[in-house]
Amino acid sequence: MQPPAEHVHWLFATGVLLLGLLLLAEGIVGQEVWRRRAWRAYLWPSLLFGLGVLMWPVMVFYTNSTVHMLAHSAWAQTMMLAGAAELGLVRGKLRSELWKLAVPVSFAVSGAAFLIHEANPWLYSRSAFVHHACGWTLLVGSLFPLALAFKPGSLSFRAGYALVVVAVAVALYSSRDVAAIFGHLDPSAGVQHR
Amino acid sequence: MEASMTQYATELPRTRARRSARALTVLSLGPLTGLAGVVWGLLQPWRVTLFHPRGEGFWWLVVQPPLLVLLAGVVFHLLVARPLVRDLEEPEV
Numbered sequence: 256m257q258p259p260a261e262h263v264h265w266l267f268a269t270g271v272l273l274l275g276l277l278l279l280a281e282g283i284v285g286q287e288v289w290r291r292r293a294w295r296a297y298l299w300p301s302l303l304f305g306l307g308v309l310m311w312p313v314m315v316f317y318t319n320s321t322v323h324m325l326a327h328s329a330w331a332q333t334m335m336l337a338g339a340a341e342l343g344l345v346r347g348k349l350r351s352e353l354w355k356l357a358v359p360v361s362f363a364v365s366g367a368a369f370l371i372h373e374a375n376p377w378l379y380s381r382s383a384f385v386h387h388a389c390g391w392t393l394l395v396g397s398l399f400p401l402a403l404a405f406k407p408g409s410l411s412f413r414a415g416y417a418l419v420v421v422a423v424a425v426a427l428y429s430s431r432d433v434a435a436i437f438g439h440l441d442p443s444a445g446v447q448h449r
Numbered sequence: 450m451e452a453s454m455t456q457y458a459t460e461l462p463r464t465r466a467r468r469s470a471r472a473l474t475v476l477s478l479g480p481l482t483g484l485a486g487v488v489w490g491l492l493q494p495w496r497v498t499l500f501h502p503r504g505e506g507f508w509w510l511v512v513q514p515p516l517l518v519l520l521a522g523v524v525f526h527l528l529v530a531r532p533l534v535r536d537l538e539e540p541e542v
Contacts, residue, residue, distance in 0.1 A: 259508060262509075262512045265512060268514070268517070272521045273521050276525045277529065280478060280530065283471050283475050289533070292536065
């Protein structure tokens with residue numbers, strides 16, 4: 256009954272896509288309207304925290320190497336940290352504005368984890384490409400939430416932040432077990448079977 | 450006095466127009482996402498295994514990217530976008 260690894264990527268991609276849509280909607284209407292309903296204010300921080308919690312079983316059940324396990328653990332921790340910090344800020348329990356840096360730090364650490372645990376070059380296989388793409392998107396994209404922490408009213412920074420999340424979702428949807436990328440598949444990656 | 454009334458009279462429709470543009474954008478996010486899923490399903494019909502099942506299990510039948518994208522669009526539209534636009538267009542009480 257355990258889903259194949261590809262399906263886990265796609266399920267997480269759906270969660271990340273929803274996260275991106277929520278961030279986009281919040282950016283469009285503004286925080287004042289977005290937070291008019293209490294449940295909505297907690298929505299995307301809870302989703303981010305939940306994705307972090309769900310990453311733990313992935314770490315346990317889909318471990319094929321130590322570095323994979325460490326990467327999944329880093330994603331779980333950073334997503335939980337960022338989600339919890341945002342929940343604390345929304346609730347008013349956390350007062351320091353510095354907690355807003357939890358999201359950019361989470362993006363940067365997650366991006367670094369993608370890049371560090373991928374030993375192969377971009378065009379080695381689809382999986383390698385997805386790892387590099389997600390890594391650089393998150394690493395460079397962390398500048399948007401970082402800038403937003405200092406300029407919360409900026410629509411362009413908020414939109415950039417949301418679109419980075421959507422881009423990661425798109426990359427995760429393209430993940431396959433063993434597959435070619437732009438016609439390239441290194442023979443040592445295995446035989447393409449889907 | 451007259452000048453200020455004229456100012457209000459021109460600002461009100463502008464504000465409404467801006468709000469309706471925002472509402473329209475929010476309302477378009479879900480359908481556009483759903484449409485992306487439908488287009489993906491049309492471009493790669495073999496991904497929607499539900500239409501031509503050949504002994505696949507639950508995961509391969511139900512958890513396919515085009516269906517998930519479609520689902521995300523529908524869920525977002527019904528549960529988030531619609532109530533959000535209602536709040537956007539109604540004055541705060």
